[in-house]
Amino acid sequence: DIQMTQSxxxxxxxxxxxVTITCxxxxxxxxxxxxxxxxxxxxxxxxIYKASSLQSAVPSRFSGSGSGTEFTLTIxxxxxxxxxxxxxxxxxxxxxxxxxxxxxEIK
Amino acid sequence: ExxxxxxxxxxxxxxxxLRLSCAASGFTFSSYAMSWVxxxxxxxxxxxxxxxxxxxxxYYADSVKGRFTLSRDNSxxxxxxxxxxxxxxxxxxxxxxxxxxxxxxxxxxGTLVTVSS
Numbered sequence: 134d135i136q137m138t139q140s141x142x143x144x145x146x147x148x149x150x151x152v153t154i155t156c157x158x159x160x161x162x163x164x165x166x167x168x169x170x171x172x173x174x175x176x177x178x179x180x181i182y183k184a185s186s187l188q189s190a191v192p193s194r195f196s197g198s199g200s201g202t203e204f205t206l207t208i209x210x211x212x213x214x215x216x217x218x219x220x221x222x223x224x225x226x227x228x229x230x231x232x233x234x235x236x237x238e239i240k
Numbered sequence: 241e242x243x244x245x246x247x248x249x250x251x252x253x254x255x256x257x258l259r260l261s262c263a264a265s266g267f268t269f270s271s272y273a274m275s276w277v278x279x280x281x282x283x284x285x286x287x288x289x290x291x292x293x294x295x296x297x298x299y300y301a302d303s304v305k306g307r308f309t310l311s312r313d314n315s316x317x318x319x320x321x322x323x324x325x326x327x328x329x330x331x332x333x334x335x336x337x338x339x340x341x342x343x344x345x346x347x348x349x350g351t352l353v354t355v356s357s
Binding site: 134165167169171176177178179182188220222224227228229230231232233234 | 275277284285286287290299300301302335340341342343344345346347348349350
């Protein structure tokens with residue numbers, strides 16, 4: 134199974150900050166990687182697929198990069214609506230696996 | 241607009257069974273793979289199972305293999321997850337998700353399964 138490791142697990146930031154979250158795979162997943170945002174009590178929402186493709190209607194301040202085993206999600210200027218937990222997910226092979234999550238908190 | 245509405249969750253004793261359902265609308269159901277993803281209280285996301293667009297193949301996480309069965313009825317736009325031999329660690333919110341190329345582009349609101357005596 135491919136293990137996905139996110140860092141940091143918690144991140145404290147202020148509105149307007151540039152935020153970067155890292156996701157590492159235990160083996161190459163090519164660019165078959167997605168990112169999700171989840172707010173408390175709500176279903177996750179797809180932000181990025183194929184490592185860097187922005188899902189429809191997702192603000193352009195979100196971007197993804199990387200390939201192989203190392204990936205990043207960047208929020209260029211953090212907004213109040215962005216305080217949430219973020220998950221990466223590989224879909225290179227079964228079982229599909231998620232990272233443990235990164236909680237973005239208000240500093 | 242894509243809508244996914246889960247139902248069937250509830251409180252069940254260890255060893256018991258439930259049938260979770262997901263009613264889909266707003267897209268051509270028969271053209272997409274469909275999945276279940278679960279989230280234990282206070283924990284992260286765990287993929288459970290996926291079924292191909294025509295229902296001919298299903299894949300499962302090792303943690304549920306042999307106990308859960310995923311099926312679909314494309315004539316009724318419905319996805320079903322039969323969950324048997326439930327254990328305490330199956331307690332979670334179960335989400336139905338539309339699967340574009342094995343990632344999840346739309347999610348339902350979830351249904352809570354609680355396994356407890």
